[in-house]
Amino acid sequence: xxxxxxxxxxxxxxxxxxxxxxxxxxxxxxxxxxxxxxxxxxxxxxxxxxxxxxxxxxxxxxxxxxxxxxxxxxxxxxxxxxxxxxxxxxxxxxxxxxxxxxxxxxxxxxxxxxxxxxxxxxxxxxxxxxxxxxxxxxxxxxxxxxxxxxxxxxxxxxxxxxxxxxxxxxxxxxxxxxxxxxxxxxxxxxxxxxxxxxxxxxxxxxxxxxxxxxxxxxxxxxxxxxxxxx
Numbered sequence: 001x002x003x004x005x006x007x008x009x010x011x012x013x014x015x016x017x018x019x020x021x022x023x024x025x026x027x028x029x030x031x032x033x034x035x036x037x038x039x040x041x042x043x044x045x046x047x048x049x050x051x052x053x054x055x056x057x058x059x060x061x062x063x064x065x066x067x068x069x070x071x072x073x074x075x076x077x078x079x080x081x082x083x084x085x086x087x088x089x090x091x092x093x094x095x096x097x098x099x100x101x102x103x104x105x106x107x108x109x110x111x112x113x114x115x116x117x118x119x120x121x122x123x124x125x126x127x128x129x130x131x132x133x134x135x136x137x138x139x140x141x142x143x144x145x146x147x148x149x150x151x152x153x154x155x156x157x158x159x160x161x162x163x164x165x166x167x168x169x170x171x172x173x174x175x176x177x178x179x180x181x182x183x184x185x186x187x188x189x190x191x192x193x194x195x196x197x198x199x200x201x202x203x204x205x206x207x208x209x210x211x212x213x214x215x216x217x218x219x220x221x222x223x224x225x226x227x228x229x230x
Contacts, residue, residue, distance in 0.1 A: 032049055032050070032051060033049070033050045033081040033082070033090075034047065034048075034049060034050075034063070034081065034082070035047070035048055035049070035050050035060070035079050035080060035081035035092075036048075036079070036080050036081075036120065036121045036151075037060060037077050037078070037079050037096070037104075038077065038078050038080070038121055039075070039076075039077060039078070040076055040077070040078060040093075042121075043223065044121045044123070044219065044220065044223055045075075045077065046060075046062050046063070046220075047062070047063045047151065047216050048060040048061055048062045048063060048104070049061045049063065050079070050081060053109075056094070056107065056108055056109045056110065057105070057106060057107050057109065058094075058106040058109055059099065059103060059104065059105060059106065060079075060096060060103070060104040060106060061102065061103055062102040062103070062104075063213060063216070073097055074095050074096075074097050075095065075096050075097070076093070076094075076095055077093070077094060077095070077096050078091065078092070078093050078112075079091075079092040079093070079094060079106075079109075080092070080120075080121070088114050088115065088116065089114070089115040089116065090111060090114060091111065091112045091113040091114070091115065092109055092110060092111050092112060093109075093110055093112050094106045094107060094108050094109035094110065095107050095108050120150035120151055120152040120153070121150055121151075121219075122148040122149065122150045122155075123148060123149055123150070123219050123222060123223055123226075124147070124148045125146050125147065125148055125149060125174070125222070126145060126146070126147055127145065127146050127172065127173075127174075128143070128145060128146075128172075128173075129143075129144050129145060129146040129156060129170060129171060129172035130142065130143055130144060130170075130171045130172075131144045131156065131158065131160075131162075131168045131169070131170055131171075131185075132168055132169040132171070133162075133166065133167075133168045133169075134169075136166070137161075138160050138161065138162060138166075138168075141171075142158065142160045143158075144156045144157060144158040144160075144170075145157045145158070146170075146172045147199065149172075149174070149215070149219060150219070151212055151215050151216050151219070152203060152204060153185070153188070153201070153202050153203035153204050154170060154183070154185065154202050154204070155199060155200065155201050155202070156170065156199070156200050156202065157193075157197065157198070157199050157200075158197075158198055158199075158200065159196050159197060159198070160198075161198065162187050162190065162198070162200055163187065163190065164187050164188065164189065164190060165186060165187060166186070166187045167184065167185065167186050167187075167205070168184075168185055168187075169182060169183070169184055169185070170182070170183045170184075170185045170202070174218045174219070174221075174222045175218060175221055175222060175225070178218065178221075181214070181215065181218055183204045183207070183211075183215070184204065184205050184206050184207075185202035185203065185204060185205065186202060186203055186205050187200050187201070187202050188201050188202060188203055189201040
């Protein structure tokens with residue numbers, strides 16, 4: 001896999017303008033990095049593979065159908081990816097324009113921040129859901145609320161006590177006209193809001209590419225319906 005160094009010395013040509021970084025460590029961007037593309041206001045446009053990175057130009061090859069028309073000439077976007085080797089999120093900005101079906105040309109690409117999170121777009125929801133554990137004190141199906149969801153995980157609110165690393169099956173109907181989505185989750189963080197209300201930040205586990213694609217499509221559609229109601 002071809003990789004591109006973002007932090008060159010002054011004697012070398014600098015392909016990116018670094019606006020802000022969490023630290024000064026060197027980090028690479030992978031060609032073929034999976035990224036999420038959003039508007040400057042945070043609307044998720046599509047998920048893509050970043051390819052043919054050359055200086056401040058690149059291409060975005062969509063994993064899924066976009067919610068915007070490719071008749072658009074120029075769109076200012078934020079691009080967020082993740083470097084699995086270095087466990088760093090890479091935040092970028094640039095201008096995209098259609099090149100061919102499901103392929104976008106990127107120009108004026110800059111890195112705006114390097115972070116320690118996974119940089120997944122999160123859709124705020126606050127809808128009914130259930131969490132099912134198969135062992136332990138909270139075994140069985142329990143009601144909860146889905147506060148937000150991304151392709152990588154979700155945050156739920158519940159009156160029941162779970163612990164870090166607990167695993168459960170999350171079932172939620174993101175779309176009224178579609179079957180409920182079911183994801184296997186692992187608790188990463190616990191926030192106690194009150195004596196009877198807890199929030200759990202979870203990551204999805206054992207997801208294949210097809211499962212991820214299904215979640216992305218449901219997030220797209222839920223976002224579209226939410227925007228239409230607002």
